[in-house]
Structures are given as structure tokens and as C-alpha cells.
Amino acid sequence: MDPESQRVKLNDGHFIPVLGFGTYAPEEVPKSEALEATKLAIEVGFRHVDSAHLYQNEEQVGQAIRSKIADGTVKREDVFYTSKLWCTSLRPELVRPALEKSLKNLQLDYVDLYIIHSPVSLKALEKCKDAGLTKSIGVSNFNHKQLERILNKPGLKYKPVCNQVECHPYLNQSKLLEFCKSHDIVLVAYAALGSQLSSEWVNQNHPVLLEDPVLCAIAKKHKQTPALVALRYQVQRGVVVLAKSFNKKRIKENMQVFDFELTPEDMKAIDGLNRNIRYYDFQQGTGHPEYPFSEEY
Numbered sequence: 001m002d003p004e005s006q007r008v009k010l011n012d013g014h015f016i017p018v019l020g021f022g023t024y025a026p027e028e029v030p031k032s033e034a035l036e037a038t039k040l041a042i043e044v045g046f047r048h049v050d051s052a053h054l055y056q057n058e059e060q061v062g063q064a065i066r067s068k069i070a071d072g073t074v075k076r077e078d079v080f081y082t083s084k085l086w087c088t089s090l091r092p093e094l095v096r097p098a099l100e101k102s103l104k105n106l107q108l109d110y111v112d113l114y115i116i117h118s119p120v121s122l123k124a125l126e127k128c129k130d131a132g133l134t135k136s137i138g139v140s141n142f143n144h145k146q147l148e149r150i151l152n153k154p155g156l157k158y159k160p161v162c163n164q165v166e167c168h169p170y171l172n173q174s175k176l177l178e179f180c181k182s183h184d185i186v187l188v189a190y191a192a193l194g195s196q197l198s199s200e201w202v203n204q205n206h207p208v209l210l211e212d213p214v215l216c217a218i219a220k221k222h223k224q225t226p227a228l229v230a231l232r233y234q235v236q237r238g239v240v241v242l243a244k245s246f247n248k249k250r251i252k253e254n255m256q257v258f259d260f261e262l263t264p265e266d267m268k269a270i271d272g273l274n275r276n277i278r279y280y281d282f283q284q285g286t287g288h289p290e291y292p293f294s295e296e297y
Contacts (some may be wrong), residue, residue, distance in 0.1 A: 006047075006258060008240060010161035011184040014112065014136050017080055018235050019257055020048035022244030023192065024055050029246065031060050037246040038064035042073060045255045050190075050242050052084035052115075053102050067236035072188030081106070082113040084122060084140065095124035099133050115140045115164055118290060119150055126157045138162040138188070143295040144179045151183060164188040167239060169230060169270050170209055170277040177239065188240040193227050195279040206277050214273055218266050225258070231257045233270045 007015040021041040023034050034057035038049060042064065052062045065081065068074050083106075089098035100116055114134035116125060120224070125137050139150070139160045147163060150156065163180055167173045167189035180187045194209025209215070215226045222229065227243075227250070234241035235257055243254040 005172050008186055008238070010186060011163055012135055012136055014161070015080075016113070016136075016186065016188075016240055017046075017048035018164070018240050019046065019052045019231070019244040019254070020080075020188070020240060021083070021251075022242040023045040023049065023051045023057055023061050024244060025057070025246060028055075031057050033246050035060035035064050037248075037251060038169045039068060041251050042068040042079065042250060044252050046241075046251075047074070047078055048080040050082045052086065053098065053105075054084065054086045058083065058105040060127070062108055066107060069206055074110070078249055080112045081108065082115060082138075083085070083111045084115040084117070085125075087117060090116075090121050092124040092164060095121045095234055096131070096133070099113055099128050103133065107296055110134060112136060113161065115162075117141055119146060120154070122150060122156075122265050123148050136161045137171075138164060140164040141166075142178060144297055145295055146290070147179065147183070148183070150272055159183070160185060162186040162188045162240070166191045166278060166280050167241075168194050168209055169212070169215065169233060169273040170194060170206075170275050171279075172271060173297065174271070174274070177237065179297070181238065184239055187238075188242065189234050190242050190244075191279050192241045192243065206279055212273060214269055218262070218269065222260050222262070225253065225261060228253065228257055228260075229262070229266075232260065232262055233267065236262055236267060260282050272285065 007017050009015055023038060038061050049061060051058055052113055065079055069076055076277055083102045085095060085098055089095060111134045113136045115138040117140050128134050129137055137158050142163050163185055165173060168191060177187050210226045215229055219229045221225045231241050231243055245251055
């Protein structure tokens with residue numbers, strides 16, 4: 001597949017690769033693994049890397065990107081790098097210093113996308129874009145009402161280019177996807193393979209997505225893995241999808257998402273798996289007025 005068609009145009013004119021490499025790992029995973037895994041991801045063809053100050057690995061991820069620039073594998077403009085503002089820095093005066101801290105850890109001049117989880121810091125973020133510290137501005141875990149509020153904000157300078165949310169066959173976000181598409185906002189899927197992480201964030205009582213019989217049958221038919229089918233499903237819906245693995249074999253394997261196509265019947269069968277199951281329900285924030293998951297979408 002030609003690299004041009006592996007990207008989606010954002011509403012501000014920049015392009016985002018449809019397959020991203022997710023770098024979040026539980027605390028017990030040594031940070032050095034983020035360095036090696038990110039290097040390998042770039043070597044096998046990933047051109048979109050997703051991290052955050054919260055993951056505490058931006059130093060290693062930045063080192064990996066810079067080493068692949070230094071050895072001629074990529075140029076800086078070939079790599080689309082996303083970082084995120086954590087909720088301890090929401091006050092407007094803390095936004096730019098937080099982004100500058102990420103840039104210092106990364107030792108990069110700019111990020112391609114900076115994402116916020118709360119509408120309160122948007123104005124300060126627009127200034128970061130004007131200052132060239134980030135190329136694009138996005139949001140995460142916003143429901144359609146929160147997005148609407150931002151889009152209707154008087155004096156809005158830059159529309160968010162994306163909304164990064166949990167999205168997989170058990171939570172396919174079809175209504176939110178439709179809403180985002182109608183406003184030229186790209187949906188970015190995290191936890192696209194469900195989640196097997198024993199993390200404080202994850203609800204462990206849910207079924208394992210990659211063991212789903214429908215997904216497994218479709219995978220068998222295409223001689224692919226259930227994980228690749230789940231990733232391909234998103235690509236064909238026009239969703240940008242993050243694949244998260246520090247396993248060498250799987251990092252290489254995930255690039256094969258461009259080597260096959262699901263039929264309309266396959267897509268319909270996977271659509272039918274939706275159960276509105278959230279692996280990451282962030283129960284800690286339930287009582288907050290901005291808790292996003294009280295809405296249907």
C-alpha cells in the first residue's frame with residue numbers, strides 16, 4: 001500500500017498516519033523497553049508514535065525517534081508524534097510549561113499533536129499552536145455534548161483535529177464516529193484490542209475481546225490474527241488506530257494491517273459484536289461534572 005494512502009488529512013491541513021504505535025506500559029515494565037520497542041516500530045514502518053507525560057517514558061521515546069533520525073531511517077517530518085496534557089496541568093498558565101517539559105524530555109522542537117482531556121485548557125493550547133510548539137490540537141475522551149460545547153465556543157480559533165477514545169468491536173463508538181465525521185474530526189482509537197493489561201485503570205471483569213469466536217472465525221478465514229482483524233476493522237471505518245505492543249513479533253505483525261481487506265459481510269459481523277463494554281471506565285472520575293461516560297455517546 002502506498003504510504004500516502006496510509007494517512008488521513010486533518011481539518012487543519014496536516015496528515016496523520018492511520019496506524020499509530022502506542023507506548024503506554026504498566027509501571028513495572030522497564031522504561032528501556034519503550035526505547036527499544038519504539039526504535040523497532042519505526043524500523044518496521046510505523047510513522048505515528050503516541051505517548052504522554054503520564055506514561056513517564058517520553059525521554060526514551062524521544063531518544064528512539066532521534067536515533068532513527070540520526071541513522072537516516074526517517075526525517076523528523078516523517079514521524080507524527082502525539083503527546084498529552086495530564087490533568088494536573090489544566091490551569092491555563094500550566095499548559096505551556098507542561099508541553100515545554102514534554103519537549104525537553106523528548107529533546108524535540110515540536111510535537112505534531114497535543115491532546116487535552118478537559119475543555120478548560122483550550123485557549124492556552126491555541127497559544128501553544130501559535131507558538132509552533134504543536135502542529136495540531138486534539139481532545140480525548142470527549143462525548144458528543146462536550147465536543148459540541150467546544151465547537152460552539154465563541155471565538156474558537158482552532159477546531160480539535162481528533163477525539164482519542166476507547167474504541168474496539170465491543171465498544172465500536174458508531175454514533176460518536178458519525179458525529180465526529182460530520183464535524184471533520186478524526187476518531188483515534190485506543191484499547192483497540194480490548195485490554196489484557198492488569199492495570200489500575202482496567203475493568204478486569206470483561207470478556208477478552210481477542211478470544212471472541214466471531215473475530216477468530218474471520219481471522220481464520222483471512223489467515224490473519226484476531227488482533228489484525230480488530231485493527232483492520234478500524235482502518236476500514238476511517239478510524240485512526242493505535243496498536244500497543246512491546247513484543248517484537250507483534251510489532252512487526254501489526255504492520256500487516258495494510259496487507260488484506262475485510263469484506264462488507266465481515267465488517268457487518270464485527271459491527272454486530274458491539275456491547276458497549278468499556279475496559280477503561282475511569283470510575284475514579286464518576287462524580288465529576290465533566291465525567292464523559294454518563295452520556296450514551
